[in-house]
Amino acid sequence: DAGVTQSPTHLIKTRGQQVTLRCSPKSGHDTVSWYQQALGQGPQFIFQYYEEEERQRGNFPDRFSGHQFPNYSSELNVNALLLGDSALYLCASSLVNRDDGYTFGSGTRLTVV
Amino acid sequence: AQSVTQPDIHITVSEGASLELRCNYSYGATPYLFWYVQSPGQGLQLLLKYFSGDTLVQGIKGFEAEFKRSQSSFNLRKPSVHWSDAAEYFCAVVTAAGNKLTFGGGTRVLVKP
Numbered sequence: 001d002a003g004v005t006q007s008p009t010h011l012i013k014t015r016g017q018q019v020t021l022r023c024s025p026k027s028g029h030d031t032v033s034w035y036q037q038a039l040g041q042g043p044q045f046i047f048q049y050y051e052e053e054e055r056q057r058g059n060f061p062d063r064f065s066g067h068q069f070p071n072y073s074s075e076l077n078v079n080a081l082l083l084g085d086s087a088l089y090l091c092a093s094s095l096v097n098r099d100d101g102y103t104f105g106s107g108t109r110l111t112v113v
Numbered sequence: 114a115q116s117v118t119q120p121d122i123h124i125t126v127s128e129g130a131s132l133e134l135r136c137n138y139s140y141g142a143t144p145y146l147f148w149y150v151q152s153p154g155q156g157l158q159l160l161l162k163y164f165s166g167d168t169l170v171q172g173i174k175g176f177e178a179e180f181k182r183s184q185s186s187f188n189l190r191k192p193s194v195h196w197s198d199a200a201e202y203f204c205a206v207v208t209a210a211g212n213k214l215t216f217g218g219g220t221r222v223l224v225k226p
Contacts (some may be wrong), residue, residue, distance in 0.1 A: 042216030
């Protein structure tokens with residue numbers, strides 16, 4: 001039973017560029033959330049998707065956008081990258097009722113130079 | 114405002130000794146509670162979760178946690194620490210009606226031989 005899969009594992013981008021991160025949820029899960037974890041800090045909630053709709057959003061600017069596909073996989077897009085966007089981006093999948101808890105992927109390490 | 118506090122940033126413990134990590138939360142009602150462990154550069158692994166019922170919860174890797182409503186706490190314990198337990202530990206909460214996990218700042222555990 002595959003867990004949460006994220007790609008790519010590492011990424012280096014230049015300021016002003018755009019990036020797309022991908023996430024495949026755990027088998028059977030229908031909800032995907034994205035988190036940003038800066039070095040030495042706890043993860044911060046970006047947004048959550050269920051039934052291809054954004055259910056809730058954290059305190060992140062509109063440069064951060066997402067999408068969920070019919071197979072429940074998801075993408076996180078960040079436009080106009082800033083140096084401060086450098087972080088580990090984590091995807092978490094769950095059931096909408098949270099009975100199974102939240103399963104996290106290994107993350108994508110984004111470095112903006 | 115809802116918040117999660119892990120008062121200890123670093124804890125050093127000798128191998129074979131007991132470990133207790135503290136977590137306090139500030140929420141209007143009893144939330145769902147989680148403990149995650151993160152090795153350097155990796156994603157988050159769920160150790161245990163509490164939704165309701167027995168306030169002493171058993172998890173993986175020999176960890177347990179106790180929910181104390183009167184103290185708004187959910188402390189993590191392990192009777193005998195192994196060198197492989199060296200990692201960062203995060204407490205996280207979500208409200209019964211909410212969607213986003215809110216994390217504490219984390220506690221880094223160092224294990225002395």
